[in-house]
Amino acid sequence: MSLVAPKSARRPLPGWVEIVILPLVNVALAFLVVGVIVHIIGVDSFQALKLLLVGALGSSEAIGYTLYYATNFIFTGLAVAIAFHAGLFNIGGEGQAYIGGLGCGLAVLAFDRYLPGPLLILLAVLAAAAFGAAWAAVPAWMQAWRGSHIVITTIMFNFVASALMVYLLSNVLRPQGSMSPQSRGFSEAASLPSMQAVLKSVGIAVAPSALNLAFALALLSAVAVWVFLWRTSWGYALRTMGHNAEAATYAGTNLRRMTMLAMCLSGALAAGVAVNELLGVHHRIVLDFPAGYGFAGIAVALMGRSHPFGIVLAALLFGALQQGGTELSFEIPAMTREMVVVIQGLVILFCGALAHLPRPWLQALVGRRS
């Protein structure tokens, strides 16, 4: 599938309009519609915005939760983006994160009595990445060798992952005597240090929150993705394939192998959600922990223009919305935190599917000026 805009829609706009103004207008349109919806349900938009900002950024605890949510968005945003760059649409982030959690959890459950903390955590992170990658590798293989459409297969794999995890958690991993479908708790050694503890060790006092070292891993991943895409020959070949498969073939890139590589990396990144949620917060394998982050990654990637820097910014915004939205729903019962989901949907719609909507207006504007 071509993710690149059709030719006629790409009548040239000046570079800065293309890169800065058009995406901003798209995001603005999405939030304009959000404002209309907020108005429809009878809430004062400005009051809501104020509460939301305070809820997201008003205290060190609030900021901590904002960054904790942002961690998940960074991982899935990067996962979607790296596949985008290869011209692939990975909608399977949800399932890859879920199965990544299985790998992560199994590694901990198998070794948490024998290995010291750092080694255990390293192993768990690698296992998460490996399982996430493996879950993405199957649709990748189906696309590369059997020509099955990766969009459809990754959707199906989400459901299969979900069914598999429900089965494993309620029949296999559930400890004897427990009624809830989840694994036994991890040992203390498998806990990712909370950011509060880390900062305390260097003398900075912040309120406790769910924020943990996975945030640092997410930022590191963003840098690593940037280096990979723009500073390695593999990333170069991957982007070439995404923009122009024929040119990639001409350049000697094996498209099948590159498809596998791109999807495996994408799946491994999505599994970062498992690291943040399971090692950082839940300390056991729980049901449904990906909670829509896999899909939200599409919004993050589109809004961040598939660039790691933009993705981190977009993830911070979505993290703030998530946290602020939660607080907001306490203050105004009519506003549920699902408002965040609405925003995600609108951002995907306006930054993705309707990305060319403002183009004629901008062309007219720019044209009149020059």
Added chain:
Amino acid sequence: MEETLTFVTLTLAATLRVATPLVLCAMGGLFSEKSGIIDVGLEGKMLMAAFFAAATASLTGSIWAGVGAGIVAAEVMALLHGVACITYRGNQVVSGIALNILAAGLTVVLGTAWFARGGQTPPLGDSERLMPIFFPVARDNILVYAALLSVPFTWWAIARTRFGLRLRAVGEMPLAVDGAGVSVGWLRYRAVLLCGLFAGLAGAYLSMAQNAGFSRDMTAGQGFIALAAIIFGKWRPFPAFGACLIFGLLDAVAIRLQGVSVPGVGEVPVQLIQALPYLLTLFLLAGFIGNAVAPKAAGIPYEKEH
């Protein structure tokens, strides 16, 4: 003997009941996909329709206002999809995903704001619901029959009418349609709107017939099962209908098999049966069982060359 017969009858009725929204959705999806517009947004259309149908039925007390509102809601979604994919030549999958997420959020947001029941609509009384017509045991409401009729109708419309011929052509080779002086865009809009109509009926069925009211995420992946059924039926109405029945049967059986040990196999995990529609579709897509070939132009925005 009589017991077996009752069991079979009840299972069949249950299958049909579960399959009804799948069938409606699949027939709607067929129109869209046949015209070359991929629709991964069936789920969202159905969910939105379910919400507005239940909300309207509850507020007005009118069944038909409810069904109508469901259709309108799904059509608005369909129109958005059409504007994004046909007029603005956006990515069809991105648009479908966006609409799914939008529906998942908006139904809860509006539901909470309007009814303050955690995203649910007030329970519908019998006078506000679609009730059985002939056999109360089978719960055969009008939309069950609509679903059954939708299959021959879809077949007939696609195979036997001018519209259907052009629809099939536009999904395979829009250039040929354009070359014949027929508007590609208008054809696709009509297909997308038909899809909205059927998805709207499916949504109304969920909240007004199968259940008595809307609850959050009540579609629970059925839109995607319908999509799987389309693929499984290789984009043909009757085979897709068959796939819906099989998937419906699996679902009906799954409920009955919970905790039951099958002789020689042991206990079959319910989750396996639930995942079976997806697994079967994946095997089909991988080319292990036959070959599913999508309409050739599906997913590609049409552009005139000059």
Added chain:
Amino acid sequence: MQSLTAGAAAIELRDIDKSFGAVHAVRGVSLAVARGSITGLVGENGAGKSTLMSILYGLYRADAGQILIEGQAVDMASPRDAIAHGIGMVHQHFMLVDTFTVLENLVLGAEGGPLLARGMAAARAELMRLGREYGLSVDPDARVADLSVGEQQRVEILKVLFRGARMLILDEPSAVLTPQETDRLFEILRALRERGVTVVLITHKLREVMAVADRVVVMRQGEVVAERRTVDTNTDELAELMVGRKVRLDLDKGPPLQGESMLTARGLSLVDRRGVRLLDSIDLDLRAGEIVGIAGVSGNGQTELLQVLAGIRAPTAGRLEVCGRAVDPDHPIDPAEMRELGLAHVPEDRLRQGLVAAFEASETSILGYQDQPPYCRNHLLDAPAVGRHCAELMRRFDVRPQAPGLRSSHFSGGNQQKLILAREMSRLPKVLLVGQPTRGVDIGAIEFIHRELVKSRDAGCAILIVSVELEEILSLADRVLVMSGGRIVGEVSADQADERTLGRMMADA
């Protein structure tokens, strides 16, 4: 002109003019076509014949000029208008729905009512009638995908006739046909003429025009340069009119070195999945220090030959040896390995293969060499080194603007081509394949590119050039091979080659 056309003109074009941006494709063409005749419209690639007919069919709008159909001035805003005026067009690429039956394709857009049954029955009867009348028999219930190319073309003609066309334009109809199918087509065209249908045949195959047309119109560089009755002319004269007498670019080049053989092909064949033979037993030798030119009308296997030689497609039969490495169907090779052997390739279509439009020029400057030092070590790209490399290429090949950070799509065609050539030549390859070295490139750049190629040859590089520009081949090549129908149909040394000989070899396939 009127003297040549007996009776009233079925089609008359007056002073048609059309430009695409800076390209003046059709320059004030006037033309009249008599009813019930077959007219051949011949010319080289880019002579403007397809554009002219597209204007007549309403696909393009002329910038100036008038179209008269049977004496009436008409406005051709879209193909629908053309169809309404009785004009039908059979395109080179068929507009058929593969999964449909012949009958379904026939009625698409002319179904005769909202329900198919009646219209289909009527169409079936009409199809039978047309089949009998014109010898156009095709099974109405056969799926188009199962038909041969010749049969598909007949369906296209039937489609046009079914819509009541009295004037028929065929664009390169024989390009995709076997000689037998071509003969069949000509019988059909003659049958159409017998019944008063006017036929315009766009082609560059002179022998075919001589065989079937009553009259020939020759176009060159957007203008009609001659009109002849076929009985008054011959292929030699037409070939000369078609290519014109162009001044050869005076390249000051000495005799070739012709050192050791760098690339050898024996019996190289390529058959695609549908069983079409794209390359047919190609024998080829390329020596160090010589330029071999491949001439031919485009679409006769040159593209596929380049792809096989560059390692992009594997041959289905035969053998290839490049710089000592043997390649055959059991020992395939990929483009990366070819590059390591010292083979460089400037692709025919620079936008589709040679560069990535969205990439910065500096990124484009290492396409295919992204794994090579000095730009890359241990898979890590050295961005400053890439930038320096690109700046160096730009300086040496005078690419403008000299901005390695600019997106590749923002450069003009000529500058893109220079950048790609620079990239491929800077690694001092042993073998250099160049497809259409100067397509869409301005005169100044053409001269520069030609000189660089000769310089490279003199340094010992073995160069293969594929070009549809005869002039270019003649001025560059030391030996010329002519390709037609996937085969090499002749070889001429440079001192014996001229446009007429080559044109005839190309056209007489």
